[in-house]
Amino acid sequence: MNELVQETRRYFLGRCTGLSLGAIALAELTGNMFTGNPLLGGNASAGVDGAGEPGFQGIPSLPHFLPQAKRVIFLTQSGGPSQIELFDEKPDLIKWAGLELPESVRQGQRLTTMTANQKQLIMPTRVKFARCGQSGATIGQWLPYLRDVADDLCFIKSMHTDQINHAPAMTQFLTGNQLPGRPSMGAWVSYGLGSENQDLPEHVVMISKMQRPSDQPLYDHYWGSGFLPSRYQGVKLRSAQDPVLYLRDPDGLPRQLRRQMLDGLADLNQRRGEETGDPEITTRIRQYEMAYRMQTSIPELTDLRDEPEEVFELYGAESRRPGTYAANCILARRLAERGVRFIQLFHPDWDHHSRLTSWCTARCRDTDQPTAALIKDLKRRGMLDDTLVIWGGEFGRGVAGQGQWDSPEAGRDHHPRCFTMWLAGGGVRPGMTWGATDDFSYNVAENPVHVRDLHATVLHLLGIDHQRLTYRFQGLDFRLTGVEPASVVQSILK
């Protein structure tokens, strides 16, 4: 026991730089730190045993209040999906077809250098919209499956961001700041709340396998830990033979021999621990044991053979191909079932500067059925209530055509001033639409929601006050939402 106290304390002291001293002292005195948290389904023994391991229960003072969501599935659509084609219907735009965007609307909005030298001629969408479900949400014809679950979704049509180019915008979207180096949303959440699963990482990332080289690479820092300890960075699940890098033992080293080798390793390490008195060695022994368990738990997780046929029918044909967005959606549900805290999917290639009818539809085809299936699947399993699903990209697209506006070759340029996202489950009001844009889907007309407001809201749903989840780095107390004021979007909460 003494050894255990040594270990946990050292571990804890090592990571406490971001906490107020009072909080730690208090937690230790009241015993909160080691008793697990009933709200998160922890238990006493897991609390003690888990310190320093992936099952660690997070910061003792968290959650700040009763959480609505226990976990997040973030369906990140990289490249900037067009709100005009997908959700933000503007039927009157047809009157403006081919006319120049009025300066009263544009108000000096910066353009990317790709269209800065081109006239801003309005291109109405070719897409037909329908009012769906009881809620009457507007969803374009390229997302037929999503229409089925419209009443489970909460659309925010008034999202806006500060950045107009991909890398800075995505970095801000996922880390709160346009410059790389801050912890990602998933890192903050897993740092704050820890994991509910002893055998899996708390923050998992999956990237759709695509044939085409995407124009927007997905940088590690999108799911990085920034200045937080690196264990909070997202662990990438791959569709390759090794779902996690280095997970598989080499050929010719059977499991039982691995076990015997690890037993020898533990014996030798144990002796060294006694000689040096360094509790870090005890932690290391446990990390090797955890690694050994992960070698079973992760392949079990990624092996979809135990999923019934109807699941593949629900998620669509592409879900039968490992590595696709659709297959990753099934995996996301499996991760959620196993208590993984933050699950992030990336689907690249939404940067449709041209040929919307072939290009944008291709990405809709990849994602529509599986996304809707995920909502249905979570719902029928009773998991949608405490799982927050987020759908969206780093910015929207502009109303002007890029290229010849009336040609099918035309596309749309980046647009940061408004875009649409949707949330579902996890304490969000279903079947509602929040915020609105002007007649041109150009400016936010009602109830603007900045990216950092979204961050504050997501943390809130997880029981975290965004102002109080901080980490001290270079003398400053950093937080996901940064220094500008951010507010929780109260109106979309249940």
Next chain:
Amino acid sequence: MNVRYLVAIATACSFAFQSLLFAEEPPRFSRDILPLLSDRCFACHGPDEQHRQADLRLDLRQDAVAQAIRPGKPDESEFLRRVLSTDPDEVMPPPTHHKPLTADEITKLTQWIEAGAPWGQHWAFEPPVKNLVPPGRHPVDFFVQARLDAEGRTFSESAPEHTLLRRVSFDLTGLPPTVEELHSDLTYEAHADRLLRSPHFGERMAMWWLDLARYSDTDGFQADANRENWPWRDWVIDAFNANMPFDQFTQLQFAGDLMPQATAEQILATCFHRNHMTNGEGGRDPEESRVDYVLDRVNTMGTAFLGLTLSCCQCHSHKFDPITQAEYYGLAAFFNSIDEDGKAGKAAKPYLNYQSMYVDRAVEEAQQLVDQRRPIEASARAAAQGPFNRWLEARGSEITSPYSSWQTLYGTLESSEGTVLTQQSDGTVQASGPHPNQDDYRLLAPIALPRVTGVRLEVLPHPAHTNGAFGRGKSGQFLLTDVKIQVTRQGSSQVRDVALHDAFADYVPDSKKEKLGAYGDIKGVLDDDPRNGWTTQGAPRVEPHVAVIALAEPLELADDERLLIELQHRSTKGDANLGRFRLSVTDQRGPAITGVGPTPLEQFAEAEAVDRELRSKLFAQFLADYDVYQAARQDLDRAEAQLKEARSAEQVNVMVLAEKPVPRETFVLQRGVWDDHGQAVQRGGLAAIAPLEGDQLTRLDLARWLTSDENPLTARVLVNHLWQLCFGAGLVRTVDDFGLQGEQPTHPELLDWLAVECMESGWDVKHLLKLIVTSRTYQQSSRVDEGLLATDPENRLLARGARFRLPAWMLRDAALRASGLFNPALGGPPVRPYQPSGVWKENFMGRFKYIPSDGAAQYRRTLYAFWRRSVAPTFLFDSAQRRSCEVRVLRTNTPLQALTILNDENYLEAARALAKDTMNKPQPLQEMSLRVLSRVADAEELAVMNRVLDLALTHYDEQPQDAINFLTRGQTDVAGAEAPTKFAAYTVVASMLLNLDEALTHE
């Protein structure tokens, strides 16, 4: 609740530690009070004028005393009244800041006001003072001892000799000692001298500097294009090896280009300030990027040299440190007139065209590998002649005219959008019925061949089609956007994708002439992109056309598996679905699937005699399938590619600094926004640190200011870094922040002494390191007992040696050294250590491919590993990210690290080599132990190692194939190994040793 207990816990946690040690002393302003004021008050009542509340500032005594603090009279001080208030609207700091003052802190503030509120400066902004050290005393030990005495503690005993040699070897060269070095009879000091003279010293120091300088071999953003800046890395190694004084080292990196008659090497040094990320994203304004780079240089200088968080001042004056926003932009002005334009990739001027002296060795090494492999390939080719003749003979008796290499596919047809597809007896498929704008056709067919290597598509005109052409659309043309091939299995819900290698067609239109945009080329069907694809529009006649798609690998199907071929018509305009086609497959490789037209065997079937040309085609086809030859061929191909790459490094363009003839004007950027200009500023320094004034100031002046005697920070920051290299943590724990929000030094007098010594010695880095490693403090054992661990868990008292996990790069280097694989060559173009395949590909969807280096290049030090900024080497962990300047050491302990050292090829290959080298020695396990742990194992340890060895031997004796599989990886020569079962068993033990905590740890 026991308050004393609470205080003890809280103080053990952080810099408040000191307040426990000096609990009886009255509070000191710079140590006890200023940090509190800074942390709780300055955000609203500090130097930042824009965010100042109630017009009150507490960072200057004059203002504080005039408004809120009555010296000597706590009761009459509004300051204290507000601190003690219970009214949530009145109490300070406001509850919304979530940073309340503790009772202990309030007591200190009260005592301080009672004592007359004495003021002072932040410690780091005062000049360092060199206190007298009694003669004969080692200065480091003198100061550390003083603190230990005050605590009633003593030094730990000295570490065992082998531990010490291991420790100092890692600290000074990043490598463990060799067995010979362990056995040498040099004194400890002589070892230290030897290590400081070793060329590996420069490499070790360079790794520190590269992390700090955010060095990378790629841009970082968007395309993440490659750079050729590695000669700068070698310049850094050389500078450390030559023990270039650190002030000169600084000046050259800031302003080498401004030296009179600057040499190429002096200009090369300035690459330091070009190591920032660059963004060449399509829509980005290059000027915005350029401004980012300028500010990145200022921030890097702040963190690396001054230990200041200057980046805070980009948007507003510093909230805690006395630095104004205008001063920040005064620093930026030094970097604002570089002759650059914000571009990236190959357009990131200014460049230095440079010829590195380290390339020849790399070329020679690569050439040797080619020379070694060429005859192997030639003899493999020669050896294939016999088998080829027999093969050809067999074909001759088997093949009769008419012969086809292709077998037509018959199976179930399906259309996504309702087209009716009917297969005729000759395999032709005809479309009829509905005519959707876009459609996907699927054919699910069993395969009679033993394997599939390629698929052939024939597109066929028909009189019923529009214009008698290929389809029923308006023009009669077809446009095939993508072809997908999959394997389905009966009873399984999942399918597997078949990777495609290439595609060929008998006709490809002139896309430009036909105004097809990206459509036309057959290769477009491979990439899952509906914006490109194949059409024959513009062909002179309507006639059948044919395309062949080569699979990446031969595909074998089980009995219950079927091939699923999908033809997608998803073009932008649509209305171009195929009307009539036929699909067939072949099992032949080589020329049969690398083009259209008759395959070699089809020609063979028709030929009267086999002429030279046909024979060579047939031989090519045979070789494509002859694994023995293919292995030799691929080895040679890789070696040749490596040679080509090394040669291309003979002349490179290094990004450097050069001044524009006419300087740019510099402005304060309001709220840090790149194009929101405020007041104009001139070049200048930071008044609170040291004066730097004058006209015509240059970057050289800035560098001289950094290393001037009057600058209180740079020397302190440097010696703190050097301390961190040896102890795993700095005397100031916040290596990156010497400002008010940073921690205070654990041993202020020692830090100051070293800083002054640094300047007095002429910034002599080797001298300083030698001072540190020859101290008793450094040489202590790292053993710790429970008592010391409880009171000083972080070793702030230095009552023991430092024990911490080595950086990941040292782990790989140490494994290479222990295994005997280590290639000690210095400098040159980057190399690529083993990394699991597909890692780059996943993030870049295939744009970059990582091919591990072959031959001796594989075993170079990690310092030389190619660093792709967006996907750092996967075999490293807790590394600096190299996106911006980072100097903090990260040290975590996770299962993923365990998996890396267990299963990464770098470590597995080292284990194999170590086993091979030692297994036939008289005492193999002791030899391994010496190489990995720098010591012999004791009897109990040997027993454990023997136990694992026996278990492994038992297994491999029973399953000899497992041994072969376990060993057949990387560049290990298994064919030449005798006793593979023994070899494998020793490899298991070697891998275990490389994973020992002791092997991973600085002890």
